[in-house]
């Protein structure tokens with residue numbers, strides 16, 4: 261499977277819509293792609309939208325949390341948007357808090373949050 | 381009781397196939413959305429443990445007919461890998477022999493109703509999980 | 517992988533439309549909104565949205581840029597099936613996640629052959645009136661659940677990956693909304709089924725009240741046992757995502773004691789709500805409950821608290837950029 265998640269750039273924000281259930285390799289490559297893209301473009305924010313995902317397990321959860329920390333080290337903020345309620349509940353029950361990553365209900369509020377963080 | 385699916389775990393992508401199969405069966409038997417997600421997530425963790433620690437193994441998904449019309453989804457994760465030396469430690473949150481987070485086993489136990497783990501050093505590991513369908 | 521500096525306006529318009537679609541209750545409404553949005557916010561002047569039925573035929577449900585006559589003509593045309601599309605939805609036509617079929621490479625008489633050829637002379641990057649362009653709608657398992665067919669680009673050019681990306685992104689959102697609606701339908705069917713079998717359906721007496729646009733209040737009353745706490749937690753999270761609430765206030769003034777199990781459900785709800793992007797405020801914590809929470813080792817920094825519901829609401833409004841002022 262050589263699917264790659266598309267990364268779009270709008271002004272200085274990268275938008276990463278995860279559109280299908282990712283296997284571990286694809287998830288790992290996505291982390292690499294996001295960080296590389298931050299470096300290339302100097303983006304100050306990243307929105308990772310997972311509204312389509314019906315499951316996040318510890319591997320993907322950890323990848324997302326780590327990516328947020330790594331991006332912060334590179335001076336970019338990551339907002340995770342669109343998590344479905346049952347996915348959130350299951351993640352918490354599994355024991356994963358993902359407290360390193362910002363969250364928003366949808367892409368629109370994600371962009372607002374990034375704007376607000378930039379002003380602050 | 382009937383065996384519905386059998387998935388061989390040999391490549392990393394089989395983890396995806398395994399959790400999808402669990403989702404499909406849970407959906408087909410009308411588990412609610414939260415429980416479908418719990419089953420799928422637990423399956424993903426346990427299938428990944430097989431791939432990570434034993435390299436290969438099999439996952440079997442079975443539907444159980446319990447008393448008073450109860451329906452249960454049971455999944456068995458079986459491998460002939462190295463086995464686990466100290467099961468009590470392995471079940472503790474945060475305990476990992478490699479560089480994991482030590483969430484897979486204790487986390488998936490919390491997501492299901494019944495959880496059983498058998499392991500013999502040098503012979504292999506079998507983890508069995510069951511989720512009962514809620515009524516109403 | 518692709519990177520483009522896109523028209524921010526277009527994308528943010530499309531995003532806010534897809535956010536609005538979450539509130540639509542009918543599948544047809546979502547298709548229609550999608551078709552209209554496509555026409556309004558892309559270069560394409562005409563759009564038809566079709567969904568795949570269980571019998572593998574496509575039903576046209578949304579129309580953009582077409583007049584009533586054209587729509588009824590399209591409705592009368594024979595339905596395409598997934599099978600009849602097999603030759604079209606192939607790799608050689610793929611651009612990004614969409615399929616583009618130049619007229620001279622397919623003999624298709626498909627979804628939209630009611631249009632008239634304008635006889636434009638053909639050059640390589642020119643769109644021809646008999647070309648077809650489909651943006652598929654995929655479910656999470658990557659199966660096609662429908663097609664967005666667009667036509668008549670204003671620039672008269674063949675599509676490029678850059679043009680298609682924002683549209684594909686929008687299509688993803690549409691597909692997600694449709695999947696959600698279908699899930700709701702399925703659950704409703706199940707619920708009916710249970711009713712018919714005269715099974716006792718556990719009604720839950722946990723109202724979630726929307727006090728302001730983006731503010732919910734969950735008043736907990738009486739003793740909460742673990743089973744009920746679990747149910748409440750699930751309801752609250754679903755309600756949050758239904759209403760796009762940015763703050764939820766859990767008022768526990770009416771709860772005399774909380775055992776550790778229930779308290780841990782409460783904490784879980786706060787954590788899960790945060791993952792959705794929603795803040796929680798707990799109000800009305802009495803001394804016993806405070807003791808339980810501390811004994812549980814709860815990280816209080818994670819939870820906003822206020823002494824009573826009124827203060828909770830004031831705080832919530834402030835968080836959403838509103839303020840309560842005295843009028844005098």
Ligand SMILES: Nc1ncnc2c1ncn2[C@@H]1O[C@H](COP(=O)(O)OP(=O)(O)OP(=O)(O)O)[C@@H](O)[C@H]1O
Nearest residue numbers: 429433463470476477478480481482483484485505
């Ligand atoms: N099938 C197995 N065969 C052999 N050892 C196993 C198996 N499953 C788990 N273990 C052992 O149990 C430990 C704990 O497993 P667990 O899944 O809880 O955490 P992890 O895999 O280390 O990390 P995480 O799952 O959070 O990424 C593992 O580190 C490993 O040593």
Ligand SMILES: [Mg+2]
Nearest residue numbers: 429480484485
């Ligand atoms: Mg593991």
